[in-house]
Amino acid sequence: MGAVTYPDAKVAELVNNRMIPIQLMANVEPYAKDFNIKWTPSIITLDENGTEHNRVVGFLPPEEFIPAMMLGIAKVSFDLDRFDEALAELEKIIAEYPKSKATPEAIYLRGVTGFKSTKDPKPLKAAYEKLHAEYPDSEWTPRALPYRLIS
């Protein structure tokens, strides 16, 4: 990560502007135990109270790291019921990184967020239809399968 991804200009811009970055050695206690660190890199997204909302283990190149971190930001917003913020972040991932491995999960979470914020189930069906049509091999497509029945 330190040789390829973190020196990337777009990565640095995202991290410096949108997040508070902190690096810790994997053996620094109490954090290694608190976060159950068994392998590196382990990259965790926390809210401002220090609660975990997303975790990535293993190397990601810049073009995957950026949407993965954006998904982490969206998950923080979603988990804290900040649905408008979550939707805005998810829309950016889907529009700007359609080929990313993070994008099918973003589509799924957009459907869930849309439903939870409006109580209208149509976003769930839309999520299934987009996943089925554009990401048939994603693990997120079968997870959305029940939503095909929504009328």
Next chain:
Amino acid sequence: MPEIKWEKEMDAALARAMAEKKPILLDFFNAH
């Protein structure tokens, strides 16, 4: 070349996160 401005202490990161209303990116790494 822009560089990521890493915090080194959790308390400092949490204080900044609260003040700036931003999530934290916590990277556990292994020194080589």
